[in-house]
Amino acid sequence: MAKQMDYATLREVFTRFQAIEPEPKGELEHTNAFTLVVAVALSAQATDAGVNKATRGLFAVADTPEKMLALGEEGVIEHIKTIGLYRNKAKNVIKLSRILVEQYGGEVPNSRAALESLPGVGRKTANVVLSMWWKHPAQAVDTHIFRVGNRTGICPGKDVVAVERAIEDNVPVDFQTHAHHWLILHGRYTCVARKPKCNACVIRDLCQFEDKTT
Structure with a gap:
């Protein structure tokens, strides 16, 4: 060291x-705070290029928590099955979407603690979202x-x-x-x-x- x-x-x-x-700029493609959270969560043990390729189709049909829930876990899997650990990641995407709808009115919270409480979102993911979307250092x-x-x-x-x-x-x-x-x-x-x-x-x-x- x-x-x-x-x-x-x-x-x-x-x-x-x-x-x-x-x-x-970060290299993960996104259109709003929600798609950024999902993209960063999907990027664990995957390349940004691989995630972008999968999420272009996914975000075209589901760019809000409500639309993601309507798509369902199997629908998410169809879009992200080229990404490693896709089944578990799809499960987390649906879970975090439900929490966002039920607890945060469909909005992505902008505190680290709230972000870290979402399934599949750890400290690193929370910090990426805080930095890229809210320009928090x-x-x-x-x-x-x-x-x-x-x-x-x-x-x-x-x-x-x-x-x-x-x-x-x-x-x-x-x-x-x-x-x-x-x-x-x-x-x-x-x-x-x-x-x-x-x-x-x-x-x-x-x-x-x-x-x-x-």
């Missing part, structure tokens, strides 16, 4: 990320961010909660809203797991990774 970067270095890191991608730590954070020293931590806290405590506040998007994109396309593309990395000189590729 790398040592936590100091403030000045972190500011330079995120200044460079911002220069490349001023307004980073919530840090959704996935495998990419965990790897990048510990490898570079941007936000080291022994588990996802520690990494999440390291971002919140150390990254300058003016970069907090987009921090997790920049880190995900960096981990997905540059600081990859097996052979990081250090030669193409904009923060190579600031990164603490000892085994940089040449």
Whole structure:
């Protein structure tokens, strides 16, 4: 695990990320808060591209909790059966849709605790929704961010909660809203797991990774 970067270095890191991608966007397709919740829940152990392919047809017919309930579990399965764990995910989509209708008037709540109470929605999913839809500076730590954070020293931590806290405590506040998007994109396309593309990395000189590729 790398040592936590100091403030000045972190500011330079995120200044460079911002220069490349001023307004980073999540890659999951959605049209409202509900379809975002469903898409993120479906993305567990699946690729964003695979989820998008499945949800285009699903959201065309069911973009609200009420329509999803009308479609039913078997109807959801027909659309998402190309995604891993699709049966369990379909069950959760129907359950969370019912809760949204019965307890929240069909609206997606915008508190972390309420979101985490929905079936199939964990802390990471809740943070993604809070960040992407409500622009709340919530840090959704996935495998990419965990790897990048510990490898570079941007936000080291022994588990996802520690990494999440390291971002919140150390990254300058003016970069907090987009921090997790920049880190995900960096981990997905540059600081990859097996052979990081250090030669193409904009923060190579600031990164603490000892085994940089040449």
